[in-house]
Amino acid sequence: MTKLRVAFDDTSSYLTRASWRPIVSGPLAEIWEAESGSSLRLMVPKIESAPDYQHMLQSMTLELARFEGRQPEQVRDDIARQFLDITKLRAASADLIGDTIPLHAGIALFDSAKRLVTAAAASTLMRQGNFGRNMPRRAINHAKHVRLGHTIQGSYIVPIISEVRVPDVYSVDEGIDSQPRLDLKVEEARFDRRVTTTMAHALEVLEEIAVTRDRVPSAADVHDAVAEGVSRELCDAVFQVLSTGQVDSYDIDFQWAPAVTPPRLLTESIDFPKGAVHVVGEIAAVLRTSERVEEQIIFGIITNCAAPLGEGMGRVTVQAAIGGRARTVRFDLDWKSFALASRYMAERRPVFVRGVLHMPSGRQATMEVSAFGPDPSTMTLDEALEGPGPDVVLRELPPPRDGSIEP
Incomplete structure (x- = not known):
C-alpha cells in the first residue's frame, strides 16, 4: 500500500472506532487507553509540524500493532485511510x-x-x-x-x-x-x-x-x-x-x-x-450516436416544502451549489415524493435532483424533475444500523401526467 500521510484526526478516528478513549489531553499530545481495561497507554502526537511527530507516531504504531497482533505497516495504512x-x-x-x-x-x-x-x-x-x-x-x-x-x-x-x-x-x-x-x-x-x-x-x-x-x-x-x-x-x-x-x-x-x-x-x-x-x-x-440529453443533476439542502391548495402536488425549494455559487431551485413533486422531501428537510439531509434545469436571468431557477432522492453518496447512521433496505439511489420518476410526477 502507498505510504500515506497520517494526521491526528486520522489517528483519533481510528482509535475511537477501535474502542479507545483519551484520558489526558495536552497541546502537543494525548494519552489514550483501551476501553477493554488493558493497562496499555498510547501517547498520540497531535502537531504534524513538531520535529518529533514522525518518531512519536512510529512508536505509537508499533505499540498498537503489538496490542492488535498485526504488522505495523498494516496498522499504519488503516489509520492513514480513515478519510x-x-x-x-x-x-x-x-x-x-x-x-x-x-x-x-x-x-x-x-x-x-x-x-x-x-x-x-x-x-x-x-x-x-x-x-x-x-x-x-x-x-x-x-x-x-x-x-x-x-x-x-x-x-x-x-x-x-x-x-x-x-x-x-x-x-x-x-x-x-x-x-x-x-x-x-x-x-x-x-x-x-x-x-x-x-x-x-x-x-x-x-x-x-x-x-x-x-x-x-x-x-x-x-x-x-x-x-x-x-x-x-x-x-x-x-x-x-x-x-x-x-x-x-x-x-x-x-x-x-x-x-x-x-x-x-x-x-x-x-x-x-x-x-x-x-x-x-x-x-x-x-x-x-445517442441523442444528446439536457438533464442536469444538482445536489443540495431542502430549505422549504410547501403544499399549495388545489394544485395536486407539493412545491420544494433546494439550495444547491451551481457554477460555484449558492443558488435556489424550485420544483414540484407528487405527494409521495413530497412526503420524502419533507422528511429529508427535517433531517437536514443532502439530496439530489435530476432533470431539466431552467435558470432565466434575474428570475427564480426551476427544474422539471425526472429523478429525486437522498444524496446517493451518503446514508444516515440509522440506515447504516438498519442494513440493506429499499434502493432509492437514482430512482426514476416517470414524465409528468396531469401536472404531477408519479414515483
Missing part, C-alpha cells in the same frame, strides 16, 4: 511476471484511470450518453487533482485516492430560525465522494448489462443505463484495457473511507472478464 476512498483498478493477466505487466496493457490501465474519473465526474453533473467535445470543464479539472498511489504488490493494481472529510448532514445556523446552511467549501469537498459513488454505480450497471445478463443488451437497456451514469466515455475506459488482448480481466474494487458513512447498496467489487470486450464495445458504439 480516504480508495478505488483499486486491477488488471489480471497470465502475462504477469512478478509485479510487472506488458507495457501496452500498463499504459492502457493508467489511461483508463483518468478516463473513468473524468467520465464519472461528468455524469455526476449531468446525464448524457456521449459527452464528446461537450465534456464539462469541471470534470476535466477534477481528474487533474485526484491522486494515484503506487502500484500494489501481488497484482498489478493502480489505486485512485480521494479525500472525503465531509459530514453526513448539513449544519444549522445559530438563531431563531435554525435554518440548514449550504457551505460552498463543504459542497466542493463532497464532490469527490459523489464522483466515486457515480463511478461505482455506473460500473455496476455496466457490468449487469454487459456481463451478468444472458442476452445482448437492447437499445432500451443502453438508454436506461445512461440515466444511471453510464456513458460512452465510461465504456471506452473499460474497453481500452480489455481490448489490449493482454488482460484476462479488469477488476475495480472500492474501499470506502472507514470514518465516513459509506454510500448505500453499492457492490464493493466489479469484474469485467476479457470475454465482455465485444459487448462493452458495442454499448460504447450505440452511445456514441
Whole structure:
C-alpha cells in the first residue's frame, strides 16, 4: 500500500472506532487507553509540524500493532485511510511476471484511470450518453487533482485516492430560525465522494448489462443505463484495457473511507472478464450516436416544502451549489415524493435532483424533475444500523401526467 500521510484526526478516528478513549489531553499530545481495561497507554502526537511527530507516531504504531497482533505497516495504512476512498483498478493477466505487466496493457490501465474519473465526474453533473467535445470543464479539472498511489504488490493494481472529510448532514445556523446552511467549501469537498459513488454505480450497471445478463443488451437497456451514469466515455475506459488482448480481466474494487458513512447498496467489487470486450464495445458504439440529453443533476439542502391548495402536488425549494455559487431551485413533486422531501428537510439531509434545469436571468431557477432522492453518496447512521433496505439511489420518476410526477 502507498505510504500515506497520517494526521491526528486520522489517528483519533481510528482509535475511537477501535474502542479507545483519551484520558489526558495536552497541546502537543494525548494519552489514550483501551476501553477493554488493558493497562496499555498510547501517547498520540497531535502537531504534524513538531520535529518529533514522525518518531512519536512510529512508536505509537508499533505499540498498537503489538496490542492488535498485526504488522505495523498494516496498522499504519488503516489509520492513514480513515478519510480516504480508495478505488483499486486491477488488471489480471497470465502475462504477469512478478509485479510487472506488458507495457501496452500498463499504459492502457493508467489511461483508463483518468478516463473513468473524468467520465464519472461528468455524469455526476449531468446525464448524457456521449459527452464528446461537450465534456464539462469541471470534470476535466477534477481528474487533474485526484491522486494515484503506487502500484500494489501481488497484482498489478493502480489505486485512485480521494479525500472525503465531509459530514453526513448539513449544519444549522445559530438563531431563531435554525435554518440548514449550504457551505460552498463543504459542497466542493463532497464532490469527490459523489464522483466515486457515480463511478461505482455506473460500473455496476455496466457490468449487469454487459456481463451478468444472458442476452445482448437492447437499445432500451443502453438508454436506461445512461440515466444511471453510464456513458460512452465510461465504456471506452473499460474497453481500452480489455481490448489490449493482454488482460484476462479488469477488476475495480472500492474501499470506502472507514470514518465516513459509506454510500448505500453499492457492490464493493466489479469484474469485467476479457470475454465482455465485444459487448462493452458495442454499448460504447450505440452511445456514441445517442441523442444528446439536457438533464442536469444538482445536489443540495431542502430549505422549504410547501403544499399549495388545489394544485395536486407539493412545491420544494433546494439550495444547491451551481457554477460555484449558492443558488435556489424550485420544483414540484407528487405527494409521495413530497412526503420524502419533507422528511429529508427535517433531517437536514443532502439530496439530489435530476432533470431539466431552467435558470432565466434575474428570475427564480426551476427544474422539471425526472429523478429525486437522498444524496446517493451518503446514508444516515440509522440506515447504516438498519442494513440493506429499499434502493432509492437514482430512482426514476416517470414524465409528468396531469401536472404531477408519479414515483
